[in-house]
Amino acid sequence: MEHKLICANKLTIGYHSRPADRAVMSGLNFSLDGGQMACIVGANGIGKSTLLRTVIGAQPALQGSVRIRGVDVGRMHARSLSRLVSIVLTHKTMTGGLTAAEVVALGRTPHTGFWGRLTSADRRIVERSMALAGIDRKAASPMAELSDGERQKVMIAKALAQECPVMILDEPTAFLDTAGRIETMQLLHRLTRTERKAIMLTTHDVGLATRLADRLWLMTPGGMTCGVPEDLIARGALDSLTAGTSIRFDAASGTFETTPDIGAGISLHCPDATLKRLIMTALSRNDIDRAGTDIRIEAQSATSISVLTDGQRHQCTSIGRMLDCLSAQAAADGEPEDF
Amino acid sequence: MNVNRNTIVLAAAGVATALLFAANLFVGSVHIPFGQVVDIVLGRGAEKETWEFIVLQTRLPQAVTAAICGASLATAGLLLQTVFANPLAGPSVLGISSGAGLGVALVIMAGGALGIGGFGAEIAGALAGAGAGLAAIVLFSTRVGSSTSLLIIGLMLSYLTSAAITLLNFGASAEKAHAFMVWGLGNFSGVGLQRLPALAIPCLAGLAVATLLVKPLNAMTLGTDYARNLGINTVRTRNLLLGATGILTAATTAFCGPIAFIGLAVPHIARLLTRSAGHHRLLPATMLTGVATALLCNMACIAPGNGTVLPLNAVTPVIGAPVVIYVVINRRRINYFN
Numbered sequence: 001m002e003h004k005l006i007c008a009n010k011l012t013i014g015y016h017s018r019p020a021d022r023a024v025m026s027g028l029n030f031s032l033d034g035g036q037m038a039c040i041v042g043a044n045g046i047g048k049s050t051l052l053r054t055v056i057g058a059q060p061a062l063q064g065s066v067r068i069r070g071v072d073v074g075r076m077h078a079r080s081l082s083r084l085v086s087i088v089l090t091h092k093t094m095t096g097g098l099t100a101a102e103v104v105a106l107g108r109t110p111h112t113g114f115w116g117r118l119t120s121a122d123r124r125i126v127e128r129s130m131a132l133a134g135i136d137r138k139a140a141s142p143m144a145e146l147s148d149g150e151r152q153k154v155m156i157a158k159a160l161a162q163e164c165p166v167m168i169l170d171e172p173t174a175f176l177d178t179a180g181r182i183e184t185m186q187l188l189h190r191l192t193r194t195e196r197k198a199i200m201l202t203t204h205d206v207g208l209a210t211r212l213a214d215r216l217w218l219m220t221p222g223g224m225t226c227g228v229p230e231d232l233i234a235r236g237a238l239d240s241l242t243a244g245t246s247i248r249f250d251a252a253s254g255t256f257e258t259t260p261d262i263g264a265g266i267s268l269h270c271p272d273a274t275l276k277r278l279i280m281t282a283l284s285r286n287d288i289d290r291a292g293t294d295i296r297i298e299a300q301s302a303t304s305i306s307v308l309t310d311g312q313r314h315q316c317t318s319i320g321r322m323l324d325c326l327s328a329q330a331a332a333d334g335e336p337e338d339f
Numbered sequence: 340m341n342v343n344r345n346t347i348v349l350a351a352a353g354v355a356t357a358l359l360f361a362a363n364l365f366v367g368s369v370h371i372p373f374g375q376v377v378d379i380v381l382g383r384g385a386e387k388e389t390w391e392f393i394v395l396q397t398r399l400p401q402a403v404t405a406a407i408c409g410a411s412l413a414t415a416g417l418l419l420q421t422v423f424a425n426p427l428a429g430p431s432v433l434g435i436s437s438g439a440g441l442g443v444a445l446v447i448m449a450g451g452a453l454g455i456g457g458f459g460a461e462i463a464g465a466l467a468g469a470g471a472g473l474a475a476i477v478l479f480s481t482r483v484g485s486s487t488s489l490l491i492i493g494l495m496l497s498y499l500t501s502a503a504i505t506l507l508n509f510g511a512s513a514e515k516a517h518a519f520m521v522w523g524l525g526n527f528s529g530v531g532l533q534r535l536p537a538l539a540i541p542c543l544a545g546l547a548v549a550t551l552l553v554k555p556l557n558a559m560t561l562g563t564d565y566a567r568n569l570g571i572n573t574v575r576t577r578n579l580l581l582g583a584t585g586i587l588t589a590a591t592t593a594f595c596g597p598i599a600f601i602g603l604a605v606p607h608i609a610r611l612l613t614r615s616a617g618h619h620r621l622l623p624a625t626m627l628t629g630v631a632t633a634l635l636c637n638m639a640c641i642a643p644g645n646g647t648v649l650p651l652n653a654v655t656p657v658i659g660a661p662v663v664i665y666v667v668i669n670r671r672r673i674n675y676f677n
Contacts, residue, residue: 056568058564058567058568078567078568078570078571078572079570081568081570082568082569082570083570085568086568087564087565087568089562089564089565091562091564093560093561093562093565095560095561095616096616097610097614097615097616097617098560098615098616098617102615102617103561106557106558106560106561106565106569107569109554109557109558109569109570109571110569110570112554114554115553115554116553116554116557116619162569
């Protein structure tokens with residue numbers, strides 16, 4: 001254990017307060033090595049950010065300790081820690097008037113002298129960091145003109161310029177669009193491989209995390225479960241994130257799914273698993289309840305779906321038409337009672 | 340290219356400042372011929388002894404006072420805007436200048452009963468009041484983590500001191516209330532040659548501290564959490580910045596009254612000029628622009644040309660307020676605070 005880059009033993013995180021300390025979570029054990037990415041997942045308020053704040057030394061541990069290269073983070077000076085751990089946070093900064101390159105250059109702060117002047121070596125590191133993060137083309141642009149995704153890359157480049165073995169990111173995908181989320185996570189994954197960084201991040205993107213994380217740290221009210229994502233999925237551990245709901249993690253699709261409820265009185269027959277799932281989702285969303293009837297849906301392909309009821313066969317050319325057909329029948333069945 | 344632009348801007352601001360300083364010696368409520376002023380400045384004497392007295396004993400110390408106060412207030416404003424990450428922070432919102440106001444109000448309106456009075460006592464009162472305001476805000480800063488909360492506390496302290504001042508005003512004689520009102524108008528002319536060092540020394544010390552903190556100031560633009568992660572001692576930096584701000588504001592307010600808008604508006608003018616939020620460029624630009632703005636305001640006070648001198652605080656908002664409005668309206672386009 002002691003050989004790992006980061007490790008924690010029987011760690012209690014929380015807040016010092018009077019009359020008694022308020023523990024958020026206790027008995028945490030984890031470790032992470034260079035070249036690995038750990039994604040911390042868990043519900044809001046479970047203590048993900050508290051854990052990160054404890055690891056970066058912004059908040060003292062209530063019990064136990066986090067050690068980086070064997071040294072207790074809580075006993076380290078800000079200056080020494082600044083050469084071991086770099087951070088990327090969610091909150092907006094007031095750096096609109098600085099260029100992307102100037103923000104990345106701030107990452108050199110722990111290495112520059114009293115006036116913060118950059119040497120040519122510093123400038124090379126800044127350029128390389130921007131290239132690694134894929135933001136080098138925007139080097140001269142003011143931060144105010146960058147998109148959220150580009151700003152995130154600038155902050156990641158800043159963290160790289162700091163040249164720390166450990167990178168900590170608080171919800172790096174929070175404000176990004178779909179492409180930005182995937183790109184950012186892929187970038188971080190790549191940095192563990194090419195730069196041998198140890199990366200620890202929090203995210204709500206469990207699907208992406210299961211695909212790209214080397215370790216998944218699952219925080220639930222019962223404690224933190226750590227493991228390779230596939231092991232946690234195989235054990236059904238991810239379902240604890242959605243305990244108390246009908247939502248389950250689907251191992252095949254890698255996403256959380258509600259168990260589709262296709263409605264009473266309907267039977268669905270489809271040889272293609274993907275098409276079957278799509279039709280089930282459509283039926284489930286539309287709350288088609290035909291209890292007391294006997295409707296049989298036969299789907300040969302997405303453009304050939306038959307609805308059989310009372311011996312009649314309606315041929316539909318799309319899932320949308322199928323839904324129209326079902327609701328028309330429901331309306332027709334309801335009519336006699338109205339008049 | 341950026342470096343070139345920056346050099347040009349700073350050089351232009353420097354030349355403009357020098358010209359404004361010279362102009363302050365040539366213009367005043369008393370007309371003195373151009374050639375005579377040149378002779379006086381070059382030490383060749385003048386036709387009338389009073390002219391020599393006016394230029395060397397009145398206009399010169401007044402211009403120097405304006406220059407020192409302009410640089411000090413503008414720098415105080417910049418430091419506060421960076422520390423609080425808020426474009427509307429300025430020396431007058433942290434309870435420092437209102438503390439000074441309360442000190443002066445006590446001396447002017449209640450000091451008579453204790454046999455205290457005069458310019459020296461007013462300065463002592465302002466320094467004590469500003470010190471108390473600063474101490475209060477530093478005390479709160481050890482208990483309150485968020486800069487925004489601290490800004491609100493500063494505003495509330497200002498309101499509390501205004502309430503006390505209003506009460507003093509209410510109970511004071513018309514003459515004393517008027518004297519306090521006059522102090523509140525702001526004035527660069529009251530310092531004079533003898534007292535100039537007492538203003539200059541604390542101000543230069545405050546400006547020096549600000550200059551020495553350029554690197555942590557740049558890191559602070561990312562916010563406290565990032566700055567700490569970059570190895571900056573954020574608590575010490577914030578205390579030093581607040582201390583420098585307090586000294587700069589207290590000294591200028593004590594000697595020249597509460598001067599509005601220079602601290603708030605000048606950092607914005609400097610940002611528009613340098614087009615940057617990097618303190619390596621912004622701090623010198625802010626100091627220079629502050630000097631130029633104060634000298635311009637000082638000259639504008641005698642603009643009527645018939646011997647009337649306008650109150651300083653009637654002029655500074657005319658220059659400052661449009662700048663702030665411009666910045667707020669164009670915030671999306673200028674955007675150095677998001």
